[in-house]
Amino acid sequence: MVRRLRESGVTIILTTHYIEEAEEMADRIGVISKGEIILVEDKNVLMQKLGKKQLTLHLQSPLSVLPTELQSENQQLSPDGTELVYTFDTQTQETGIAGLLRRLNEHGIDFKDLQTSESSLEEIFVSLVRGRP
Numbered sequence: 001m002v003r004r005l006r007e008s009g010v011t012i013i014l015t016t017h018y019i020e021e022a023e024e025m026a027d028r029i030g031v032i033s034k035g036e037i038i039l040v041e042d043k044n045v046l047m048q049k050l051g052k053k054q055l056t057l058h059l060q061s062p063l064s065v066l067p068t069e070l071q072s073e074n075q076q077l078s079p080d081g082t083e084l085v086y087t088f089d090t091q092t093q094e095t096g097i098a099g100l101l102r103r104l105n106e107h108g109i110d111f112k113d114l115q116t117s118e119s120s121l122e123e124i125f126v127s128l129v130r131g132r133p
Contacts, residue, residue, distance in 0.1 A: 023121040033129045043121070050127070051119035055097060057084045060110040067107050075100070084111075 062081035
């Protein structure tokens, strides 16, 4: 019913503790922490501004350590050495992925699969309210 009302142009203010519900239905998100509105933003803009994207490369052969030239705060090698996770900003024109893949190739590091993921609204919400005193 709420979806039909929204689709017909009715403005709906929905308060919920279910982040999945807000992520699915909302056009704009407001976050209240300790009785104070800390953010009101278009959902897509919020996801772009505060969300992270990650590229996970499933390596062909496990690594015990990343070569020094590949080490950065944006890259994490999994504890078992089978995955390299690269976190990048979708706001910049250059994500750095092409450069990363080029450097991996230069070091003879092959991967057998890759996947991307992005922050959920819940992860963004938790990061917003966690930093509040």
